[in-house]
Amino acid sequence: MALASVGSIAKSLRGTSGYAFRLVSRDHVLSLVDQAIVSATGFLTTVLIARWSDPAQLGIYALGLSLLLSLLGFQDSLILQPYLIQRHHPQGTPSERAGASLALSFLFTAASVLILAVAALGFFGFGGSSQMTVVTLVIAAIAPFALTRDFARRFAFAHLEMGRVLVLDASAAIIQLAALVWLGAGGRMSALSAFAAFGAACALPTAAWLYYARAEFAIRPQSVHEALKRTWALGKWLLAGRVTTQIQGYIIYWIAAAIGGAAVTGVYAACMSIVGFANPLIIGLSNVFMPKAVLAWKRGGASELWRETIRNTALMAAVMSAFSLAVLFGGEPAMRLLFHGRDFQGYGHTLIVLALAISLGTLGAAASIALATMERPRVVIVVTTLEALVTTTLVWILMTQWGLLGAAYGMLAGTLTGVIGRWIAFYLRAPHQR
Numbered sequence: 001m002a003l004a005s006v007g008s009i010a011k012s013l014r015g016t017s018g019y020a021f022r023l024v025s026r027d028h029v030l031s032l033v034d035q036a037i038v039s040a041t042g043f044l045t046t047v048l049i050a051r052w053s054d055p056a057q058l059g060i061y062a063l064g065l066s067l068l069l070s071l072l073g074f075q076d077s078l079i080l081q082p083y084l085i086q087r088h089h090p091q092g093t094p095s096e097r098a099g100a101s102l103a104l105s106f107l108f109t110a111a112s113v114l115i116l117a118v119a120a121l122g123f124f125g126f127g128g129s130s131q132m133t134v135v136t137l138v139i140a141a142i143a144p145f146a147l148t149r150d151f152a153r154r155f156a157f158a159h160l161e162m163g164r165v166l167v168l169d170a171s172a173a174i175i176q177l178a179a180l181v182w183l184g185a186g187g188r189m190s191a192l193s194a195f196a197a198f199g200a201a202c203a204l205p206t207a208a209w210l211y212y213a214r215a216e217f218a219i220r221p222q223s224v225h226e227a228l229k230r231t232w233a234l235g236k237w238l239l240a241g242r243v244t245t246q247i248q249g250y251i252i253y254w255i256a257a258a259i260g261g262a263a264v265t266g267v268y269a270a271c272m273s274i275v276g277f278a279n280p281l282i283i284g285l286s287n288v289f290m291p292k293a294v295l296a297w298k299r300g301g302a303s304e305l306w307r308e309t310i311r312n313t314a315l316m317a318a319v320m321s322a323f324s325l326a327v328l329f330g331g332e333p334a335m336r337l338l339f340h341g342r343d344f345q346g347y348g349h350t351l352i353v354l355a356l357a358i359s360l361g362t363l364g365a366a367a368s369i370a371l372a373t374m375e376r377p378r379v380v381i382v383v384t385t386l387e388a389l390v391t392t393t394l395v396w397i398l399m400t401q402w403g404l405l406g407a408a409y410g411m412l413a414g415t416l417t418g419v420i421g422r423w424i425a426f427y428l429r430a431p432h433q434r
Helices: 002-023 026-052 055-086 094-125 130-158 162-185 191-212 221-260 262-338 348-362 365-373 377-429
Strands: none
Touching (some): 026 055, 026 162, 055 130, 055 221, 055 262, 094 221, 130 191, 162 191, 262 348, 262 365, 348 377
């Protein structure tokens, strides 16, 4: 019976993988390879800093990186996603729309640097931590390079130029890792030197990209002013949605700390690091989903957008089904391999439920992207807020009764609420395809 069950599961896995391969295009493959490079670079950077410095330096690096990633997320929501969604609008020429978006990115960068500099002066003047002052100043110094590189990546994604993105990120990865190895081998590794390597890795490939892509941008003051109004009208809602999603993701850590203490929170973080192996798959596919959805909406309206959304959901479902099966068989062994000690043992059931929650959540991603493509982001915020409330309430109640397993089931139930809400909203906003 056991052999028959394993054989049946293996057959289902092969069938799921075959279906996924039929849906995958060249753009999907290149995007997944690119995201693998980006994720691997981040992972290896953490390992190298830990190997050649000390936990304090790694903590400082993590603190500064979280600040930098927040800036990248804000730029993406306020400028880059609106450009992608609105780039087919009739106002101006394509080069003028691209130039206006680049100008807005430069303005955002200038504002970010100014705010960071003022914050650093505030830390210094009011007796704050000297480390916070230095980290904030360093992030202010490298922010222009990181933000411009991210603009280049997202601009290429918007035009489905996956080869450009791959060359840009591969070049940055080679420079960053080579610099880190040189720093570590020479005994010069620190959080600040690691940030210098990161800044150089962003600056050099991005400068080359700006030079070769300069003909694609025409900056006109009038175009920038018009783009600012259009971008803000959509971007403020996209930013609110991102903030809501991030709050939902982090609130479970605080609930775990409040109910179970730091040890339980650490175990939850370890479990999430295992299911977090899905992130490169999710991000890599999503980088292709939105530009394809925008093209479908432009070419065929609601009918074509429905077909594209269903294809994207089917692909994501196939990929995440394979991932869930991998966690079913390999999640607990991976936990034992990566995290030693009795405190991290016996969480196989919790890992499976968390993997199902992550996988289920991706089934609403294409519908959410479709709503954003139609410039209906407010309904996404309503659904996300409802999902966050349901998740928070159920996690608190169920964790009190059954610990981390209860929290995982609360997360699963909240995620299901969000998926159903997104598809209902999409059905009501684009009802012409049946």
